[in-house]
Amino acid sequence: MKGHITCTVCPVGCKILVVSKPNGEYEISGNRCPRGKQYAIDELFSPKRILTTSVKVLHGDVPLVSVRTDAPIEKSRIFELMEKIKSISVEAPVNVGDVLVRNIDGMGTSLVATRKVEKNGSPLENCQISG
Amino acid sequence: MIQQLKTGVLVIGGGAAGMAAALSASRAGVEVTLLEREEKTGGVLNQCIHHGFGLQFYRQELTGPEFAYRLQNEMAQHSVKIISESYVRHIDTKNKYVEVISPEGVFTIQAKAIVLATGARERPFGALQIPGDRPAGIYVAGLAQRMVNLENTLPGKRALILGSGDIGLIMARRLTLEGMEVLGVVERLPYAGGLTRNVVQCLEDYDIPLYLSHTVVEVRGRRRLERVLVSEVDDNFKPINGTQKWFDIDTLVLSAGLIPQVEDLGENLEIDAINKGFAVSNTCETSVTGIFAAGNNVAVFDLVDYVAAEGWIAGQNAAQTVQDKKRTSKRIPLIRGKNVGILVPSYITPEEHLRVYLRLRKPMDKGTVVLKELNIEKPFQYGVPSEMINFVVNRDKLQELKKPVRIEVVE
Ligand SMILES: Cc1cc2nc3c(=O)[nH]c(=O)nc-3n(C[C@H](O)[C@H](O)[C@H](O)COP(=O)(O)OP(=O)(O)OC[C@H]3O[C@@H](n4cnc5c(N)ncnc54)[C@H](O)[C@@H]3O)c2cc1C
Numbered sequence: 001m002k003g004h005i006t007c008t009v010c011p012v013g014c015k016i017l018v019v020s021k022p023n024g025e026y027e028i029s030g031n032r033c034p035r036g037k038q039y040a041i042d043e044l045f046s047p048k049r050i051l052t053t054s055v056k057v058l059h060g061d062v063p064l065v066s067v068r069t070d071a072p073i074e075k076s077r078i079f080e081l082m083e084k085i086k087s088i089s090v091e092a093p094v095n096v097g098d099v100l101v102r103n104i105d106g107m108g109t110s111l112v113a114t115r116k117v118e119k120n121g122s123p124l125e126n127c128q129i130s131g
Numbered sequence: 132m133i134q135q136l137k138t139g140v141l142v143i144g145g146g147a148a149g150m151a152a153a154l155s156a157s158r159a160g161v162e163v164t165l166l167e168r169e170e171k172t173g174g175v176l177n178q179c180i181h182h183g184f185g186l187q188f189y190r191q192e193l194t195g196p197e198f199a200y201r202l203q204n205e206m207a208q209h210s211v212k213i214i215s216e217s218y219v220r221h222i223d224t225k226n227k228y229v230e231v232i233s234p235e236g237v238f239t240i241q242a243k244a245i246v247l248a249t250g251a252r253e254r255p256f257g258a259l260q261i262p263g264d265r266p267a268g269i270y271v272a273g274l275a276q277r278m279v280n281l282e283n284t285l286p287g288k289r290a291l292i293l294g295s296g297d298i299g300l301i302m303a304r305r306l307t308l309e310g311m312e313v314l315g316v317v318e319r320l321p322y323a324g325g326l327t328r329n330v331v332q333c334l335e336d337y338d339i340p341l342y343l344s345h346t347v348v349e350v351r352g353r354r355r356l357e358r359v360l361v362s363e364v365d366d367n368f369k370p371i372n373g374t375q376k377w378f379d380i381d382t383l384v385l386s387a388g389l390i391p392q393v394e395d396l397g398e399n400l401e402i403d404a405i406n407k408g409f410a411v412s413n414t415c416e417t418s419v420t421g422i423f424a425a426g427n428n429v430a431v432f433d434l435v436d437y438v439a440a441e442g443w444i445a446g447q448n449a450a451q452t453v454q455d456k457k458r459t460s461k462r463i464p465l466i467r468g469k470n471v472g473i474l475v476p477s478y479i480t481p482e483e484h485l486r487v488y489l490r491l492r493k494p495m496d497k498g499t500v501v502l503k504e505l506n507i508e509k510p511f512q513y514g515v516p517s518e519m520i521n522f523v524v525n526r527d528k529l530q531e532l533k534k535p536v537r538i539e540v541v542e
């Protein structure tokens with residue numbers, strides 16, 4: 001077997017050539033860094049993706065906080081995890097790097113915030129009196 | 132009375148380019164003011180919640196907001212003065228005098244050097260000239276992205292994406308994840324406009340079809356969009372009879388590409404006819420001394436890393452202008468040859484390393500970038516227009532340059 005896989009780990013997008021050898025091993029070439037090799041192997045046996053989306057924020061200065069999984073999750077479980085993420089909300093303030101859901105996939109992957117959301121104080125608090 | 136401010140380096144626009152410029156100028160020890168028309172700095176990074184940013188600039192893969200956050204933090208540590216919700220309406224380029232509109236009224240700023248970092252805007256629907264109705268439900272991709280990622284609203288239920296630029300591809304995935312049905316991405320060219328990795332991880336991962344050499348030829352709907360007619364096109368983009376098919380959708384997302392934001396700012400600044408952005412040298416200086424430009428208003432870059440790196444250089448050179456450091460004004464044209472589309476820079480100034488960014492005019496299995504006057508040949512494999520080719524020429528190689536340099540790509 002011989003096939004091309006486009007590595008999606010980083011924007012370089014290397015075209016990785018995977019050739020299976022008679023002894024059951026794979027020969028992998030075309031990756032410009034070691035991460036591409038692991039990606040190609042995962043892609044063959046259990047494809048994984050980082051999931052990025054948003055979580056609702058209560059009492060924040062904006063209605064959503066953007067989030068990511070801190071490690072790639074199994075591709076086949078993306079929609080299942082999206083349902084879970086849509087059902088939750090967090091209270092402001094939120095900081096970049098805050099863990100919003102620990103072990104979201106049962107494999108030790110956490111959901112972390114990627115944006116800072118301030119608490120939406122009473123409107124008067126931010127008001128400057130000009131004279 | 133109109134408030135009149137003064138500053139050393141004035142940065143206009145607080146996206147990745149502007150923030151990097153403000154940071155490097157400030158680090159060089161000059162007074163820096165940054166103007167941003169939105170409430171927050173960050174530019175398009177704020178709405179690009181996907182990951183894929185910063186691998187080169189920060190050696191780590193970040194999401195858009197995380198990349199912005201890093202620059203914002205660093206700016207805070209370097210006492211950059213940020214004035215947000217202020218829109219630059221006019222620049223007197225000769226005197227470096229800028230007119231700004233803000234919620235508090237109009238004010239002016241006198242600067243010693245200016246960095247333009249106003250980014251790009253989306254090509255609007257009108258530019259596509261599709262016959263039919265103009266119902267609600269047609270969005271440019273960036274607007275749809277803002278709605279979903281910042282405002283928590285979904286544009287509709289069933290969508291088709293027109294144009295396969297990165298924003299279109301990313302929105303196809305985003306809308307699918309949020310529960311919309313995305314029937315496909317339609318592209319009139321025979322290849323995708325966005326990065327290959329986005330075709331893979333945004334379309335193939337979700338079984339969203341990519342219709343290459345296809346376009347939307349008619350739009351129907353009374354109030355709300357009801358359906359669009361999609362047709363295959365020939366090499367001249369003419370619809371091919373008998374290939375038409377209706378798609379029942381309530382949302383059409385247009386990803387027709389970005390164009391550098393140069394209007395109103397560009398008085399006497401040279402614009403590159405192909406990039407459609409400010410023509411700059413490798414010091415990021417425009418055709419007017421002391422006015423610099425970096426980022427998507429120079430050319431539409433595919434990676435924020437390039438944008439931030441260019442912003443950084445622009446800020447450094449702007450700071451040197453303020454400090455009256457001796458700078459040459461030598462500008463040697465860099466001329467497009469065969470197969471070269473978008474190209475940055477337009478001029479070479481020997482005092483700075485030459486960072487070349489170019490887009491091929493067509494996909495090529497392999498080829499070589501040739502700069503004959505500099506004795507440089509850079510071979511590559513699998514080149515596509517969506518992925519910029521980027522390399523650096525050491526300034527030592529530029530010292531003897533007198534005549535224009537031609538850059539071409541041979542197969
Ligand atoms: C959908 C999408 C996905 C992308 N994905 C990736 C990716 O995965 N990886 C990657 O590396 N790169 C990606 N990029 C590219 C990267 O994000 C951009 O190239 C980069 O952020 C552009 O930065 P900029 O500073 O040039 O422009 P912008 O971010 O557009 O910033 C311009 C700023 O100037 C302000 N402004 C404009 N005019 C005025 C005025 N007259 N007065 C005051 N302020 C003004 C605007 O409000 C804005 O904040 C993506 C881009 C898009 C659009």
Ligand code: SF4
Nearest residue numbers: 007010013014033036
């Ligand atoms: S192999 Fe390495 S350099 Fe190439 S796309 Fe994958 S992560 Fe990026």
